[in-house]
Amino acid sequence: MSFVLIAFLIFPLLHSPFIFAKLDTVYYQIVSDNALLYRSQKLLETDAYFILPPTYFVRLNYEVDDTTIAVCYLDFEGFVKRTDVKKVYSIPQKPYLENVNFEPNSVANLVIRSRPNTQSDYLGVIPFSATDITYYGTILGETVYNELSSEWYYCRYSSPEQGIITGYVYAPLTSDLSPILPNTEVVALEPIQPTNAELTLSPELQSPSNIVLIVLLTIPALFIIYLMLKSNKNKHTKSLRSKFKKANHLTLRAPPDDELDF
Numbered sequence: 001m002s003f004v005l006i007a008f009l010i011f012p013l014l015h016s017p018f019i020f021a022k023l024d025t026v027y028y029q030i031v032s033d034n035a036l037l038y039r040s041q042k043l044l045e046t047d048a049y050f051i052l053p054p055t056y057f058v059r060l061n062y063e064v065d066d067t068t069i070a071v072c073y074l075d076f077e078g079f080v081k082r083t084d085v086k087k088v089y090s091i092p093q094k095p096y097l098e099n100v101n102f103e104p105n106s107v108a109n110l111v112i113r114s115r116p117n118t119q120s121d122y123l124g125v126i127p128f129s130a131t132d133i134t135y136y137g138t139i140l141g142e143t144v145y146n147e148l149s150s151e152w153y154y155c156r157y158s159s160p161e162q163g164i165i166t167g168y169v170y171a172p173l174t175s176d177l178s179p180i181l182p183n184t185e186v187v188a189l190e191p192i193q194p195t196n197a198e199l200t201l202s203p204e205l206q207s208p209s210n211i212v213l214i215v216l217l218t219i220p221a222l223f224i225i226y227l228m229l230k231s232n233k234n235k236h237t238k239s240l241r242s243k244f245k246k247a248n249h250l251t252l253r254a255p256p257d258d259e260l261d262f
Contacts, residue, residue: 026060027092028071028085029187035084037073037137049076050137050154055183057095058085074098074136090188100135102153102177104128110174112167116141116152124165126157133157133169135177141168148172 036048041064052058058071058080071080074096104110106128114121116139126133134156143150151171158164 025091027057027088027095027187028060028069028080029057029088030054030084031086032084035080036139037071037076037078037080039078041068041070041079043068043079043081048139049078050139052080052084052137053097053180053183056097057088057092057183059095076136086189088187088189089191092183092185092187094183094185097137097180097183100178100180101132102135102155102174103131103133105173105175108173110169112155112157112165112169114167116168118142118144120168123167124157124162126169130157130159133174138171139168144170145172153177 030052031054033051033054035052035054036043036045037050037052037058038044038048040047052073058073061070061072061077064070064079067082068079069082069085071078071085104126109128110126110130112123112126114123119142136154136156138151138153140150141152149172152168153171153174154166154168156164156166
């Protein structure tokens with residue numbers, strides 16, 4: 001019975017999603033400088049979110065066909081061409097480009113639109129004094145001014161008056177875009193041979209703080225096991241003592257009067 005209880009305590013720890021993770025989450029690294037995140041399986045350039053940053057990753061959602069896969073990038077679900085990405089065999093710790101911001105160029109307010117052109121729907125406005133506008137990516141669209149570029153930024157802006165707005169702003173009217181550095185994270189480019197029923201320590205748990213957490217979760221279980229074993233040992237010892245006392249009592253008791261021989 002003790003071994004059953006011990007297994008009951010240890011098994012959830014060994015199979016807990018907080019400690020071990022199966023490599024059933026698949027990532028693809030972006031290898032093309034012009035990899036678009038499309039909104040639909042038609043893969044129309046006029047219906048794409050933005051250009052995905054090279055060296056970063058997308059997470060596989062499902063397989064579409066030999067040329068297309070459905071993926072997730074940050075909070076967006078879309079489609080990419082297989083030729084623009086390459087499958088990796090480990091889980092990147094920082095798969096997405098994050099914490100990139102920009103500001104208006106302090107000349108005029110920025111209009112946010114639903115598509116990268118001035119004929120698309122008006123979604124809101126970013127005042128020229130705004131800061132920390134979240135940048136997601138760049139895409140080519142309408143050239144609003146002939147002497148300027150055709151780049152538009154896909155971004156998010158939040159204000160108490162307008163709430164959260166996600167859309168496009170004309171890039172030449174912005175400034176102070178954060179540096180976009182390549183992802184230098186090392187990932188496995190070939191399949192990893194499973195060593196223990198395809199279980200591996202999740203990369204998110206390999207930091208010192210998470211290792212301490214694992215130890216803290218394990219210690220109480222080991223202590224409970226110790227108490228259970230000690231309790232069973234004490235019960236066994238008491239049982240032996242009881243049997244020993246009973247045997248001594250039967251051996252040392254006085255014989256009946258009719259068994260006395262004078």
